Amino acid sequence: MAKRMPASIALPGPEPSQRRDWETLKTLLPYLLEWKWRVLFALACLVTAKVANVTVPLVFKGIIDGFTLPREQALLLVPLGLLAAYGALRFSTALFTELREIIFAKVTQRAQRTIALQVFDHLHALSLRFHLERQTGGLTRDIERGTRAVGSLISYTIYSILPTLLEIGLVLTILVIRYDVSFAVITFVTLAVYVTFTILVTNWRTKIRREANEHDSAANVRAIDSLINYETVKYFNNEGFEARRYDEQLQKWEAAQIRTQVSLSYLNLGQAVIIAVAVTLMMWRAAVGVVDGSMTVGDIVLVNAFLIQLYMPLNHLGILYREIRQSLTDIERLFGLLVQHREVQDAPDARPLERGPCAVSFEGVGFAYEPKRRILADVGFDIPAGRSLAVVGHSGSGKSTLARLLYRFYDISAGGIRINGSDIRSLTQASLRAAIGIVPQDTVLFNDTIFYNIQYGRPTAARDEVIEAARAAHLHEFIERLPDGYETKVGERGLKLSGGEKQRVAIARALLKNPPILIFDEATSALDSKTEKAIQGELDQVAHGHTTLIIAHRLSTVMNADEILVLDGGRIVERGRHRDLLERGGYYAQMWALQLQEKGIESEAEAVTAA
Template sequence: MGSGLSLTPDLQSLPSCCRPYLHITTEQSHLHIMPNKEILRRLYEIIKPYRPLLGIAMVCMILHSAFTTAQAWILKPVIDDMFIEKDMNMLKLLPFAIFFIFLMISMFNYCYTFLLEKIGQSIIQNLRVRLFEHIHKQPLSFFHEHSTGTLISRVISDVTLMQISVSNALVNITKDFFLVLFLLIFVFYQNWELALITFILLPTAALPIVKFSKLFRQFSTRTQEETAKVSDRLYETITGNRIVKAFSKEKYEVDRFQDQVNALFAIVLKDAKYRSMQHPLMHTIGGVAFSVIVWVGGKEVIYDGASPGTFFAFLVALIAAYEPVKNLSRINPLIQQGMAAATRIFSILDIEPEIRDKDGAVPLQPFTTRIDFKNVNFSYDKDTQVLSDVNLSVPSGQALAIVGHSGGGKTTITNLIPRFLDIKKGSITIDGTDIRDVTLSSLRSQIAMVTQQTILFNDTVQNNIAYGDLNASIEEIRKAAKAAYALDFIDNLPNGFDTIIGEGGARLSGGERQRVSIARAILKNAPILILDEATSALDTESEREVQKALENLMKNKTTFVIAHRLSTIKNCDRIIVIKEGKIVEQGTHDELLSLNGEYEVLYNMQYK
């Protein structure tokens, strides 16, 4: 009955590659230390909705353990009644009984394995969506602090690591606990003296686990840090492959990558050393325990006339009970990794979005009259003031140009209006209502933005434009494209509006991308418009076309235009000049030129 040795096939079948190392990053500096108790409490919160299913799975696991114990129990009649007593009735009965026990073990095994998988996968899906939602609630500053790779790793691999850990822990705690419990009861019932010896000896085999746990958590964290650096190099060089090529830095990048991979290798190898040592150590200690038991038990059978069946049943039960203890050594590193992953996930979920609807926020009424900045101050960090005392009043329908040297704070000003950033002092009001008193969605629904970096999704042209209004009909989308001077080139694409435009719109030229994003803004038809260097990245010819598209977009809108080339803003109603976070001049183009001040300097830089 060799099957007694492999009583936990489910654990054995868990692939050792269950540790998706790629894209795991830890920003230890951002992580608060979370006590184990706190992690477990929060994991329990996550598992809680699945308690009914979990209950069924647990009953299956307990029954599985009971029938596994019966496997050992049936050995006694097999040996004593069949082999020694040569009982014919038993010969007929026992094979059926054995088959029945095996069948039950298999059935309950199937049930709890599937149920646990279902619970685990449900947790994964829910947690991913929760993280996704949470990340998208965060303001701009959050994304300045957390790299893309890190966030992707939280949603993909950390969630998986955590689930593997939770499923394993559940199996180990419930099924293996009951298995060991039942087997020990059985063992005591069979021979309490031997059982007592076992009880003292066997736990020593688990000592290495206790010793190694801390090490594994450390190794896991360091492995994940080094892996993060590998994936960061990968991510940067793949997305930046054009620059790598242009500067012929392939060899340089390969060397850097090699160094990083070597660093990872070193730490993984250390981890592997202890990982490989843990089990053999346990096995050696276990060997000592078993030798003593066979010696004592053998003596009892030989000298004291104990039944061989009892002893065999005892021994098989012990071997079976030893299996879960051995498993501990294998899942221990997994659990340590899972706990570390859970800490990282919770640390993201714990970041309260700094900018959110305040209690009692009301929808912003449709914009009619004016936008006012009063003594607006802003800084990204405590030390450097980026905007100081900006006062500005923009009546509805005006086109306001913002000019100034790079780094003056132009982009920052425009990011304050849709509350991508929140001001530190002063107020911004729309028709007299403070923008912090209205809901974010109603505020942002009245603002359209076109920036220098066009953000397009790897989808069809049509869907990219429809992002401005998901209910728009194809006629409205075509109309928007026409107004954005994009209809001609779109119709010439291989599949017209159904052409997939590649990651970030990679299959379109810069000017085409910009016109698609203008069409998107036209479709949105928001009363307030922000144009941040919308034509700066373009050559003169595309700029001219995009400029025409922008003029259509700006019709009847209140517009904030930031432009690098002053020629494009000459016709704006008003121009403000920003220098080091302050408005230093304002007026029309001609008025400003006649001041012979900052504007004239900027103008001369471009035209003289």
């Protein structure tokens, strides 16, 4: 019965706070319909199991009535077949219940897997703005709880609520047919009171549960954020401060959890009172029937067995309703993530970028992260295929924003960005980003091996290609000196490596990808002078034949660029080659003189050589 997992199932649009419970249940239906034959077979097992379960007390009544007769008649009226039927029915109840679970297990787990994958894909599809503003600890906790709640909601709703209602219906039908109507009335009134009480109290408890979840997520945010910034905490000796901040949230969470547990006890006590009153009334009515001769001893046993069978589903129904409400509360945030707006989306008619050399053009580009904070204004330049262009300027001038816009992490506010004459908004994001490789200023690595992190540039690359990329980045000898070589774990975010080592891994990764467009965003900023000179030569060689955008603060790294742009306040204030810009005596010349002054005699010699 293997079946392909649905690639995409449409999810509803309303905000989580506006969602209704039926909308949540309706959301799950497409996942169940993917396995409709399994669902139908499991439903058949469900009905069979409940019919067998309700039939057991009827057979047991016949056995008891038989034993209340004289011994000679009892032996005749209680044949071995009746006892065998009793045992068979008992076994059938367990058999079909477990068979139902076996058949339906794949439905639940596949739905859980599909939704988890959808959330994962959707988060990767959201804009950089969302990920810069997110709180990682709270996000991971919301995904964990929400994904788990999806499985709980499906199981509880489809295969726990339905069998409970079916069993109650069967019992009520038998009581109405076989006994006085008072038995059915007592049972029905008990059900109504029990369900009403459970719903009212559980809805009240849901608010408390939601508050507890809020504090739980907030505490997790503080814990994860503190651990991620472990070194900063140590630098400023603020372990105690972080512990107090964490404990503030834990205290709120503790108080909310205590209220949750106390309210649960109130609910359990109320349910117990309702059931106890109902049991007393039913047994009293049955005892009266036995005394006046309208009922046998077997009837009172039957009524008692039905009461036990009703009590368990009723008690289970209360637990199920509480769990469903709690699952709905947990799943709210998960659905909230799924309806997050994708700020950057492929156009309906988007086409892939054709492979081959790429020419890049910025045409009057304007951009602002926020309406009141302009970053770029009327920026225009061309990078012919196979040529290089460098962008320099003071911090905050908008240099790194150019790379983010070329990657289309954001959509521009004005103008256009074109590759081979095509506006990048008309291209698929996947093909666009496949054509670009970057060495970022701040390199973040996966908590895996050095080999994995280099190979991430092209996951299908062979080991020899990975090693060759490491050699080109002057990283191979360092790796060979490590005890575990290429299998050395780099730690979370690559913290086990120095800044220069991480940057060389990033360079090797970009070299391995070997795309037509390369971006070097302060690619050698974390390297020492000797290594920088060696790798700069490699980068110049690699950039040959590639369309290259170099973003730099050190002007010595851009001297050989075909064109240099100077950004100031989001505008291009100068452009030209290194020698021409120096002769003009403008912004670039001032920056060059300042950096020479900072570096001293060594850079003077470098300046003479360049001149």
